[in-house]
Amino acid sequence: MLTDLYTRRALIFAFANRDFATRYRSSILGWSWSLIQPLATLVIFAAVFSLVFRIKAPELGNGGGSSYAAFLFTGLVTWNLFSGLLTLSMTQLKSSGELLKKVQFPAWAPVLGASIVQMIQVLLELGVLVIMFLFLRNISWTWSLALPILVGMALFAQGVGLVLSIINARFGDVMYIVAVVLGALYFLTPVLYPISMVDGQNELLSWVVKLNPVSWYVEGMHDAMYSLVAPPALVVVGLLIGGFLTFWAGFAIFNRWSEDIGEML
Amino acid sequence: MTIQRAGTSLAVDIQQVGKRFKRHTDRRNSIKERLVRGRARKPEDFWAVRDVSLQIPKGSVYGLIGHNGSGKSTLLKMIGGIYRPTEGSIATDGRVAALIELGAGFHPDMTGRENINLNGSILGLPRKDIQAVTEEIIEFSGLGDFINDPVKHYSSGMYVRLGFSVAVHMKPDVLVVDEVLAVGDEEFQRKCFDHLYALRRSGRTIIVVSHGLGQLEALCDEIAWLEHGELQTAGAPTETIAAYLKRVNSDEAARNPQIGAVRDDVGDPRAGDQSIRVRSAKIVDLDGQPMGHAETGTTFQISLEITARESVLGPNVRIALQHESGPLVTMVSNHRVGTDFGIVEGEFTIDVALVGNPLLPGRYRVHVDVFDFSGSKLLDSWNDAVEFPVRSQSGEIGQGFVQLPVEFRLS
Numbered sequence: 001m002l003t004d005l006y007t008r009r010a011l012i013f014a015f016a017n018r019d020f021a022t023r024y025r026s027s028i029l030g031w032s033w034s035l036i037q038p039l040a041t042l043v044i045f046a047a048v049f050s051l052v053f054r055i056k057a058p059e060l061g062n063g064g065g066s067s068y069a070a071f072l073f074t075g076l077v078t079w080n081l082f083s084g085l086l087t088l089s090m091t092q093l094k095s096s097g098e099l100l101k102k103v104q105f106p107a108w109a110p111v112l113g114a115s116i117v118q119m120i121q122v123l124l125e126l127g128v129l130v131i132m133f134l135f136l137r138n139i140s141w142t143w144s145l146a147l148p149i150l151v152g153m154a155l156f157a158q159g160v161g162l163v164l165s166i167i168n169a170r171f172g173d174v175m176y177i178v179a180v181v182l183g184a185l186y187f188l189t190p191v192l193y194p195i196s197m198v199d200g201q202n203e204l205l206s207w208v209v210k211l212n213p214v215s216w217y218v219e220g221m222h223d224a225m226y227s228l229v230a231p232p233a234l235v236v237v238g239l240l241i242g243g244f245l246t247f248w249a250g251f252a253i254f255n256r257w258s259e260d261i262g263e264m265l
Numbered sequence: 266m267t268i269q270r271a272g273t274s275l276a277v278d279i280q281q282v283g284k285r286f287k288r289h290t291d292r293r294n295s296i297k298e299r300l301v302r303g304r305a306r307k308p309e310d311f312w313a314v315r316d317v318s319l320q321i322p323k324g325s326v327y328g329l330i331g332h333n334g335s336g337k338s339t340l341l342k343m344i345g346g347i348y349r350p351t352e353g354s355i356a357t358d359g360r361v362a363a364l365i366e367l368g369a370g371f372h373p374d375m376t377g378r379e380n381i382n383l384n385g386s387i388l389g390l391p392r393k394d395i396q397a398v399t400e401e402i403i404e405f406s407g408l409g410d411f412i413n414d415p416v417k418h419y420s421s422g423m424y425v426r427l428g429f430s431v432a433v434h435m436k437p438d439v440l441v442v443d444e445v446l447a448v449g450d451e452e453f454q455r456k457c458f459d460h461l462y463a464l465r466r467s468g469r470t471i472i473v474v475s476h477g478l479g480q481l482e483a484l485c486d487e488i489a490w491l492e493h494g495e496l497q498t499a500g501a502p503t504e505t506i507a508a509y510l511k512r513v514n515s516d517e518a519a520r521n522p523q524i525g526a527v528r529d530d531v532g533d534p535r536a537g538d539q540s541i542r543v544r545s546a547k548i549v550d551l552d553g554q555p556m557g558h559a560e561t562g563t564t565f566q567i568s569l570e571i572t573a574r575e576s577v578l579g580p581n582v583r584i585a586l587q588h589e590s591g592p593l594v595t596m597v598s599n600h601r602v603g604t605d606f607g608i609v610e611g612e613f614t615i616d617v618a619l620v621g622n623p624l625l626p627g628r629y630r631v632h633v634d635v636f637d638f639s640g641s642k643l644l645d646s647w648n649d650a651v652e653f654p655v656r657s658q659s660g661e662i663g664q665g666f667v668q669l670p671v672e673f674r675l676s
Contacts, residue, residue: 014386022374102365104346105387262347263286 001252008106015113023117034121035128038080042073049192058194061228062138070132071226075191077125078221081150082157082214083182084118089161090178093169093258097265107258108251111165115158126150133225140228148236149220152243156213159243159250166257169264189214190222213242275358276439276470277321277344282353284314284339284494313339314494316353321487323358326461326471328485328502330478330509336494337474338443341365344472345441359438362388366443368428373417377408377427380416384428388435398434405456406430426453433460440464442473458484478506507658514558514656527555528651536646541577541609541635544570546650549616558654559622561668567617567631567651576610579638584617589628594666600640623667624655 005012024030049055050068057071089111093100096110126146133139168174188209190198195215198206209215220239223231288309314336321327329337342348343355345363370384381402385395403412406427416424433440461471461484475481481488482502489499490509498508527547535542548556549568559565567584583598597617599606606615630652635645 010392011386011389014383018372018375018379018383021379022372025374099370099387101347102369103363103387104361105389259349262342 001255002248004106005112008109011105011109012112012116015110016116017113019114019117020120034124038076038125039128042069042076045076045192046072055193055197058196058227060136060138061140061142061226062136064137067136070129070136070138071194071222072192073125073129073132074221074226075189075218077122077129078150078153078218079186079189079191079214080125081119081122081153082217083186084122085115085154085157086161086164086178086182088114088118089158090164090168090175093165093261093265094172097169100265101262104262107261108162108254111162112158115154115161119154122150129225138226138228142224142228142230145224145230145236146221148240149217149224152239152241153214153217155240155243155247156217159246159248162247162250162254166254166261169261185212185214188212189218191218194222195219273322275320275356276323276325277319277358277472278356279317279319279321279340279344280354280356282314282317282340282343282350282355283312284336284343284348285351286311286313312494314343314350314491317491317494317496318353319489319496319499321470321472323470324465324468325486326465326473326484328481328488329472329474329491330476330481330488330506331491331497332513335491337491338365339494340491341441341443341472341474344439357439360389361439361441362432362435362437363441364429364432364443365441366428367425367432368416371416371424371428374415376415377406377412377419378403380427381431384431385435388432388437390435394436398436402427402430402434405434405460407453422450429457433457433464437469439470439472442471444474444476478510482506510656510658514560514658530647537635537643539645540575541571541573541580541644543633543635543645543647543650544572544612546570546631546633546647548651548653551618553616556653558656559619559624561622561625561655561657563622564618564620565622566619569615569617569633569650570612571609571615571635572612573610576608577637577644578608579605580609580644581636581638581640582615582617583634583636585632585634586624587630587632588666589630592666594624594629622655623669625664625666625668626655626657627666628652628654 024033027033029036046069049072050057055068057066057068059066060070092111092114093107096107099110100107130143133143164174164178168178188205189212190209195209198209200206216235217239220231220235223229288311317336317340319327329340331337339348341363342365343350344357345361345365347363347365368380368384370387371380372383375383378399381399382392382395385398386392403409406412406423406429408423408427411419411423416427419427465471473481473484485502487500488502488505490497490505492512497512498505527545529545530542547568548559549566550556551564551566553566553568556565569582573580581598581600583596585596586594588594599615631650633645633647633650634643636643
């Protein structure tokens with residue numbers, strides 16, 4: 001089943017190419033937007049949450065104090081990967097609807113193609129994050145662990161996204177429900193605050209944050225990139241395998257439910 | 266996989282295929298509606314295609330005809346893999362490309378060239394092969410430099426030309442074409458047909474749906490006729506089309522029994538001394554049954570009910586047939602063929618039989634004039650007495666108004 005992904009890779013890349021080529025085509029600044037947007041968010045959030053709410057970021061891994069902006073951006077990059085893949089995937093089937101009604105091709109191809117473009121976007125953000133840490137001289141071999149963690153995050157998000165996309169093709173309101181849930185999840189993930197802040201708070205809240213799978217990936221990234229502590233190898237492998245299993249299950253469900261996609265849309 | 270039928274290998278083997286759609290007259294698409302109102306009442310099922318079996322030989326051009334809503338497009342979509350059959354099976358040998366709509370996969374913001382790549386990938390062609398045919402596609406479409414402009418700036422003609430060029434150059438083993446043959450101008454259409462013939466010569470199979478019966482008759486090796494999702498008949502193009510047209514004609518006659526083929530006198534003032542008056546004119550068959558239309562090659566009659574107020578000696582009834590576009594086709598009268606009615610009085614009927622109806626398809630108007638025995642005195646003149654259509658059972662069979670009894674000999 002997964003070998004289909006390989007045999008039709010040209011199609012996935014053709015859709016990726018389409019989305020890549022048309023994403024910022026009619027804008028003057030073009031791809032610069034893909035950096036301006038997250039950086040603007042970063043500046044606003046950093047200002048609001050460190051100056052107004054006075055959230056303290058933990059110590060940097062190099063022992064040279066703390067940087068809320070760097071801490072926040074580490075979490076944001078991870079979160080953007082998750083929520084970006086999820087939202088984009090969800091709307092892909094609907095926007096490719098006319099095509100799916102007229103030509104036979106695997107319905108997951110436009111979904112995965114769009115995701116590739118989103119991943120490139122996140123890679124750009126990751127580049128900025130790396131520059132930030134280089135500037136802060138917060139460097140260690142633990143950085144290399146970010147890769148499997150991010151791959152796990154992408155696979156996890158894609159697995160969930162595939163299932164949501166097929167449900168959304170049937171029930172148009174899923175999109176709106178997910179928007180609300182994502183909004184809540186954002187605050188239930190330690191992106192804006194260190195996870196230590198929920199300790200000793202409301203028991204339920206603390207549990208929700210800790211059981212939220214996205215938190216695990218974000219925490220992994222905080223450890224590897226910001227605190228420069230290697231998470232246990234088992235955790236890294238677990239995050240990767242967990243992501244892969246989610247993707248595999250999502251892909252299987254998608255294939256099963258999308259057999260009649262041509263008449264569903 | 267090779268499928269066999271009496272020695273020829275099949276490109277597509279359709280076995281007892283059916284497709285059922287649920288009719289969502291009250292479709293509950295949102296979760297809220299489902300929760301609040303429960304599941305929709307059991308939707309009525311509707312079979313778009315039922316129990317259709319067709320064997321389509323490799324390298325043939327196969328046509329599908331039928332009314333709108335007869336299931337042709339549904340069947341095409343199943344062959345193209347867009348729909349799954351509810352029952353039965355469809356086996357295809359090789360890669361199928363379905364042209365349900367030209368340029369369906371084009372992205373408006375991308376250039377023609379970029380769209381060729383995208384569309385090729387969607388149709389399942391490896392990148393290498395796409396690059397190999399790109400120049401050919403551009404050449405065929407005749408777009409020239411426009412190929413590097415975004416397709417949103419194309420005219421609709423340019424758009425479909427590119428769409429057609431892409432699809433036919435993707436070298437599918439089976440090309441499925443839905444009503445898209447009428448694209449572009451005369452010259453481009455000829456190019457399309459030439460290309461389809463070339464595809465057939467190279468052993469590829471073409472399945473085509475069209476309402477252009479003449480086009481299909483010329484292009485196809487076999488034609489299948491679908492009606493209400495069921496296969497009526499399949500086989501040689503001429504016979505299938507004839508059977509289809511016969512049904513269309515009889516359906517129309519049944520729906521509109523009166524279509525201009527009967528006309529009664531409304532008592533309006535007419536030329537002539539009115540010692541004789543034609544009361545009604547109608548088109549009937551040899552048994553006197555009224556007909557909605559006449560058929561080329563089949564004898565029919567123009568039946569005139571006439572009343573003579575006084576006894577009239579040997580009247581000459583003259584009928585003029587005028588084509589809808591204006592020209593007078595012919596005039597016939599009983600004197601000219603040597604028929605004398607003797608003395609007539611009271612009410613009687615004169616039937617004029619057009620033996621082996623030589624009129625070609627079209628609409629014809631009948632003018633009736635009645636003269637006395639000398640032919641010099643006009644007794645009644647009814648212009649536009651009746652109007653009737655002529656149809657043909659075998660599609661278009663020529664141009665003009667009449668078919669002449671000709672023979673060709675080679676010596």
